[in-house]
Amino acid sequence: MIRRLAAPLLALALAAPVFAAPQATPAAGSDLAFGAYQRGDYRAALAEAKKRVEANPRDAAALTLIGRLYLEGSGVKRDTKVAMDWFRRGADAGDSEAAYLYGVATLEGIDIPRDRARARAYLEKAGAQEHAAALHLLGEIALENEGKEPDFEKAMAYFKRASAAGNPDADYAIGVLFKTGKGVPRDEKQAAGWFKRAADVGLAAAMVEYAIMQFNGAGVERDKASAVELLRKAAAKGNAVAQNRLAHLYAEGIGVEVDLTAAREWRDKAKEAGLNDPSLDFLSNVSTPARPVAPKPAAPTPDAPAPAIAKPSAPTPAAAPPR
Numbered sequence: 001m002i003r004r005l006a007a008p009l010l011a012l013a014l015a016a017p018v019f020a021a022p023q024a025t026p027a028a029g030s031d032l033a034f035g036a037y038q039r040g041d042y043r044a045a046l047a048e049a050k051k052r053v054e055a056n057p058r059d060a061a062a063l064t065l066i067g068r069l070y071l072e073g074s075g076v077k078r079d080t081k082v083a084m085d086w087f088r089r090g091a092d093a094g095d096s097e098a099a100y101l102y103g104v105a106t107l108e109g110i111d112i113p114r115d116r117a118r119a120r121a122y123l124e125k126a127g128a129q130e131h132a133a134a135l136h137l138l139g140e141i142a143l144e145n146e147g148k149e150p151d152f153e154k155a156m157a158y159f160k161r162a163s164a165a166g167n168p169d170a171d172y173a174i175g176v177l178f179k180t181g182k183g184v185p186r187d188e189k190q191a192a193g194w195f196k197r198a199a200d201v202g203l204a205a206a207m208v209e210y211a212i213m214q215f216n217g218a219g220v221e222r223d224k225a226s227a228v229e230l231l232r233k234a235a236a237k238g239n240a241v242a243q244n245r246l247a248h249l250y251a252e253g254i255g256v257e258v259d260l261t262a263a264r265e266w267r268d269k270a271k272e273a274g275l276n277d278p279s280l281d282f283l284s285n286v287s288t289p290a291r292p293v294a295p296k297p298a299a300p301t302p303d304a305p306a307p308a309i310a311k312p313s314a315p316t317p318a319a320a321p322p323r
Helices: 009-015 032-039 042-055 060-072 080-092 096-108 116-127 132-147 152-164 168-180 188-199 204-216 224-236 240-252 260-272 278-285
Strands: none
Touching: 032 042, 032 060, 042 060, 060 080, 060 096, 080 096, 080 116, 096 116, 096 132, 116 132, 132 152, 132 168, 152 168, 168 188, 168 204, 188 204, 204 224, 204 240, 224 240, 240 260, 240 278, 260 278
């Protein structure tokens, strides 16, 4: 089953794009905090955001930006506990991203007590504003259902809303439900369509599922060449299942020419990623190309001048993702 609940909050937050825009429209000229964040001037961003909060304690966008700065450790010492307090305040003021992040933290017990009911309430706040990741997570929670029978109907409703909001994980989740016939009639064509939708925007797990369906001609026209290419793309993203599949394909010559060296390399990558397949152990005897070793620089002769040491350039501030 799917049941891939929230990833660790820090990874989620740092990978997510910066807030698209203040949700409470600021007065003219008051967007200095977000401008500073975009330029990488995080101390100025923090100072300006705090000014905005002093002027309006319910400035949702500024409250949430301060939380992110503490969470990232940008312009201030990283402090997730303090970040959570700012996110809670931002959520209570109406910011959907803050509600989502605080909901995840409460669900996982990150520097605040774990409280599933409270987490759901904050995720619902975010979901009410069609926050895609929050809706997807609510769908996963409906599948978990605290150890009871999964609520497939509720999960599907959340997933479809998340999909409409542009969440590829929700597309993948819907595909799994149709593929397995959980809560809906089993429908390979529907499953393939949802997997393709997620694969088209780069979700590696969906690439693997759609490639397998292409190989088997299940729900979609059989196309081994396209399937192999899709597996390569997923494998390049570090997907261990794709790497393992490629090892089998190269070892057995399915959809590709037999290439035991390539099979061994993909087997090794999958193993490094945590997927150990004993059926591929025979590849251990296959040699792989030695990795090139960079030659050592020649020692200068007594009469030769020492090589100049380049003066380090000033570091460029990290660019924030676009709002």
